[in-house]
Amino acid sequence: MSNDNQKDLDFLFETLANITDKQDLKLLFDDLCTYKEIDSMAQRLRSAQLLADGSTYEQIIKQTEISSATLSRVNKSLKYGKGYKKLFNQKK
Numbered sequence: 001m002s003n004d005n006q007k008d009l010d011f012l013f014e015t016l017a018n019i020t021d022k023q024d025l026k027l028l029f030d031d032l033c034t035y036k037e038i039d040s041m042a043q044r045l046r047s048a049q050l051l052a053d054g055s056t057y058e059q060i061i062k063q064t065e066i067s068s069a070t071l072s073r074v075n076k077s078l079k080y081g082k083g084y085k086k087l088f089n090q091k092k
């Protein structure tokens with residue numbers, strides 16, 4: 001990753017971290033992302049929450065309409081990643 005890309009990512013994450021108002025965050029996401037991108041992120045986050053709560057793949061696919069391939073990736077991130085674990089208080 002180039003230095004400029006890293007600076008852009010740092011700026012993005014710092015900006016998001018500093019937004020405390022839900023409506024302001026929604027407005028920024030509306031400007032930054034397509035509806036489909038936002039919908040996909042919400043679907044993945046909801047699926048991770050359902051996995052963390054013990055739901056089965058079948059239940060999650062039925063509730064969220066997520067593809068099994070994407071759900072598998074979410075599950076892998078939930079088990080081995082760091083972001084979802086912090087969010088859903090998962091144990092290592």
